[in-house]
Amino acid sequence: MMHRMAASFVTATLLFVVNAVAQSAPQLPQVSIALPADVPSEKVWVQYVLYGPFGAHGGDRPRKHLSQLIEISAAVDGQHADQMKVFVWAPGCSIETFDIAIEESSDVHESFFCSPLSNITLAGRIKDGHIHGKRAAEVQVNYLAGWACGFFGFVDCRVPQISLGVANPDGQGVFEIDVPDFSADPIFSNGGNEFQLILREVKTWNPIAFLEPELETLQTPGRALKIVPSYPPNLVFIARKVN
Numbered sequence: 001m002m003h004r005m006a007a008s009f010v011t012a013t014l015l016f017v018v019n020a021v022a023q024s025a026p027q028l029p030q031v032s033i034a035l036p037a038d039v040p041s042e043k044v045w046v047q048y049v050l051y052g053p054f055g056a057h058g059g060d061r062p063r064k065h066l067s068q069l070i071e072i073s074a075a076v077d078g079q080h081a082d083q084m085k086v087f088v089w090a091p092g093c094s095i096e097t098f099d100i101a102i103e104e105s106s107d108v109h110e111s112f113f114c115s116p117l118s119n120i121t122l123a124g125r126i127k128d129g130h131i132h133g134k135r136a137a138e139v140q141v142n143y144l145a146g147w148a149c150g151f152f153g154f155v156d157c158r159v160p161q162i163s164l165g166v167a168n169p170d171g172q173g174v175f176e177i178d179v180p181d182f183s184a185d186p187i188f189s190n191g192g193n194e195f196q197l198i199l200r201e202v203k204t205w206n207p208i209a210f211l212e213p214e215l216e217t218l219q220t221p222g223r224a225l226k227i228v229p230s231y232p233p234n235l236v237f238i239a240r241k242v243n
Contacts (some may be wrong), residue, residue: 028075034111035068045089050081083112094185118176126173136202139167146192195225209239
């Protein structure tokens with residue numbers, strides 16, 4: 001009987017301590033960004049950086065299927081952030097940026113409003129279309145947001161890449177894909193925008209070659225594809241093998 005009473009006393013004491021610690025622990029802030037009901041949450045792209053006593057800490061945020069809410073903890077290793085910078089993109093929408101001041105233990109609620117952005121057609125031909133030999137290959141198209149380094153306050157950073165989709169070239173290396181008209185996006189004026197085209201294996205996604213526009217007027221300094229309001233038909237690309 002005494003053993004049971006002692007055990008009950010210990011259990012009650014432990015519960016009291018746990019509850020006391022939980023109540024005294026500071027509530028870490030969270031940032032929530034609501035998406036419009038007609039925006040597929042699983043296709044939304046998010047990149048963020050937190051700033052605080054820990055320095056700068058960034059990443060992307062996986063979207064929850066069938067959830068119209070992006071939720072990001074505004075803390076790193078138990079230390080709350082003072083500021084968060086985020087940019088959000090969804091297919092059919094312009095990029096939207098957020099610069100959020102964060103107060104300790106206060107959640108922040110924002111909304112992403114989709115400003116419509118139309119698509120343009122990119123029709124190309126790989127000059128060395130035989131480069132992949134007998135391997136099934138596809139063209140991966142990425143948007144490189146070079147402006148994001150400056151937006152996040154970094155002199156240099158790993159440039160965020162947004163995957164826009166893939167195209168399947170035929171036997172002659174001809175392919176076609178619709179891409180967002182980022183030239184009409186307000187963020188375009190910040191500079192550092194370009195499309196990167198990669199020829200890769202279908203099954204393994206291993207890169208085979210980078211595709212560079214043969215037309216020099218459409219080349220960026222890094223020999224990627226410039227973003228313009230429209231492209232000439234049958235744009236020729238040169239395949240530069242991956243080392």
